[in-house]
Amino acid sequence: MTTNRPEPPAEDGDSGARTALPTVGVPSAQRRRMSLIVAIGGLVLATDIATKTWAVQSLSTDPISLLGGALVLTERRNPGAAFGLGTSLTPLLAAVAIVAVIMLAVAARRPHSRPVAVALGLALGGAAGNLADRLLRSPGPMRGHVVDWIDIGSWPTFNLADSALMIALVCGASIALRTARRSTP
Template sequence: MLVLAADQFAKHLALENLPYQEPVHVLGDFLIFYLTRNPGAAFSLGEGVTWIFTIALAAVALVIVYLAVTRVSSRLWAVALGLLLGGVLGNLTDRVLREPGFPVGHVVDFINTPWMMPAIYNVADIFIVTMMIGVALLVLVGLHLDGTRERRGAESDAPSGDEQSDAEASGQTKD
């Protein structure tokens, strides 16, 4: 909920204080605020099918909540999915509550970093992208939703029953 609140508060401040579609150079060309409303997805793709993004965001939010309730017992997964959920809910809130109305509201974007990418984004987008990278890393290191780690290597490398029990007791196999 903290990510959702931060995203909506930042969007509120942007709407109240920034001129519409005029660049405000905060740190030269490193950070520019540029208030706009995005009816589509990234780079304004799919402007005519905004309602599909609303359905997709709602589906993603439901899957995250389902996984959190039924399968996640790893702290790292809980944090990553919780922050991802906050970002998803931030943009879903815009799709549901902002003009031109339910379920085709436009997402408020205002952060521009032209040195990094030619896009204008918001706080929710930052959490969505960074947490998707975090999820990919958790998968790559073999950490399962329940906190167990995927075994790598041949069976001969696996610890014996006593070594495995010692490792589990010391918390080395769970997050």
């Protein structure tokens, strides 16, 4: 005996109508959210690589000062993690980045809402951008230094991948708080 239970409406504004694709078996709303993750992650990664390439070519000898020196575009290499921590742990940081990218890719297979998809796309693109530096930049694979190029004075120098990761973190925290409020009686 089968029961015909309607599916609940999607959380991200979709009509709730879900049609499974015969070849994939994934609801169309979920496929759209997965496509959003890929698009955002790819855009972040491509933009990060392009801006780091530009920074290496243009800023290593001639920094650019903007806004009266409040913003300086300058090339710096960071062997460590955020805020210059763990500078002697570059291979470990590269391994952690590999695991993080894999975990984000696995999580991206089943995004539950559009906001979650946006956060996952930002995180995946940002993590992949910095991982590319760890794998491909000098002094060598798994020891590469991340290119940072945005200096706002009172904050450590950073790059677009770092920005995407921070925005993803804020989005994730916001989603978690909103979800917690909904589930609290």
